[in-house]
Amino acid sequence: EDQVTQSPEALRLQEGESSSLNCSYTVSGLRGLFWYRQDPGKGPEFLFTLYSAGEEKEKERLKATLTKKESFLHITAPKPEDSATYLCAVQRGKLIFGQGTELSVKP
Amino acid sequence: SQTIHQWPATLVQPVGSPLSLECTVEGTSNPNLYWYRQAAGRGLQLLFYSVGIGQISSEVPQNLSASRPQDRQFILSSKKLLLSDSGFYLCAWSVQGTVRYGYTFGSGTRLTVV
Numbered sequence: 001e002d003q004v005t006q007s008p009e010a011l012r013l014q015e016g017e018s019s020s021l022n023c024s025y026t027v028s029g030l031r032g033l034f035w036y037r038q039d040p041g042k043g044p045e046f047l048f049t050l051y052s053a054g055e056e057k058e059k060e061r062l063k064a065t066l067t068k069k070e071s072f073l074h075i076t077a078p079k080p081e082d083s084a085t086y087l088c089a090v091q092r093g094k095l096i097f098g099q100g101t102e103l104s105v106k107p
Numbered sequence: 108s109q110t111i112h113q114w115p116a117t118l119v120q121p122v123g124s125p126l127s128l129e130c131t132v133e134g135t136s137n138p139n140l141y142w143y144r145q146a147a148g149r150g151l152q153l154l155f156y157s158v159g160i161g162q163i164s165s166e167v168p169q170n171l172s173a174s175r176p177q178d179r180q181f182i183l184s185s186k187k188l189l190l191s192d193s194g195f196y197l198c199a200w201s202v203q204g205t206v207r208y209g210y211t212f213g214s215g216t217r218l219t220v221v
Contacts, residue, residue, distance in 0.1 A: 032206040043113075043197050043212035044151075051206075087151070091206050094141075094166075097151040 002027040006088050006098035013078055013105050021073040021101045023088030033071050034095065035064050036087040044087055078105045109134035113198045113213030120220055126171075126185040128216050130198030133179065138200040140181040141210065142173055145195040157181060158203065193220045 003026045013019055025033065032051055036044035048057040050066040057064045061082065063074040073086055085102045089095045113130045120126060132138050142154040153166045155173035163173050170189050174182045181198060195217055199210040 032209070034209045036209075036212075041195075041215070041217070043199075043215045046209050046211065049207060049209055089151075089209075091209075094153060094156060095210055099150045 002090070002092060002096050004088055004090055004096050004098035006086075006101050008101060009099065010102045011104070013075075013103070015079055015105055015107050016077045018074070018076045018078070020075070021086055021088075021103070023071040023073070023098055024069060025071070025088075025090045026069075027090050027092050027096070029092050030090055032091045033066055034089045034091065035062075035071070035073055036089065038085045038087055038100070040085075047086075075103070078103075080105045080107050109200075109211065111198060111200055111211055111213045113216060115216060116214065117217045118219070120188050120218065122190055122220055123187045126183070126188055126192070126218070128183040128196055128198075128218075130181045130183075130213055131179055132181075132200045135179070135200070135202070137178060137203055139203055140175060141199040141201070142181065142183050143197040143199065143212075145197060145215075151197065155183070188220045190220050193218055 005024045007022045032049050034049050035047040038044040048064040053068045055066050061076050065072045083105045085100045087100045088098045110133045140157045143151045145151050157163050157175045160175055171185050195215050197215045198213040201210045
């Protein structure tokens with residue numbers, strides 16, 4: 001059965017304290033892995049698409065990487081405005097979402 | 108540019124009342140359309156998806172139904188709401204035939220059934 005597991009469920013960081021979020025997946029015939037950011041009461045906002053193992057994408061303080069079994073979202077020197085829930089999803093036919101990691105960055 | 112509109116933003120409905128949530132997409136043709144529900148705890152559950160007018164696939168048996176009367180319009184309905192229908196409902200669209208752009212989500216409807 002296709003499955004996506006994100007860890008940790010919640011992460012609290014101090015401003016400037018770099019860390020990584022994990023997304024482990026079990027899916028055959030992966031067509032793409034997606035990272036989204038979701039602010040409270042809003043719809044998810046697209047961040048990255050990764051297609052194959054070894055691929056990396058960057059956007060400001062965020063960097064996403066992909067292996068054959070998992071993806072990492074690295075956050076370098078985070079700021080309070082990076083606080084949000086980060087969702088990972090894999091696509092085989094339709095998107096299958098993980099439960100998300102709630103990130104809180106304190107000044 | 109493509110935009111997705113979803114309304115209303117917030118809705119409080121009594122148990123047993125009907126429901127109609129509407130979603131429209133602008134700036135694209137023949138999109139794939141989706142309805143998701145997000146319960147407390149953040150997980151997104153796919154409810155329905157559509158690849159064309161009148162074509163609806165249901166992912167989860169439930170008290171809800173969906174319709175696509177026009178190419179860029181997607182409607183989520185219920186004849187009689189249950190307490191368990193409360194949640195955050197999200198509409199999304201994607202380009203047919205490619206995964207490159209993922210899904211684009213609307214701003215959501217917070218439904219509270221009382």
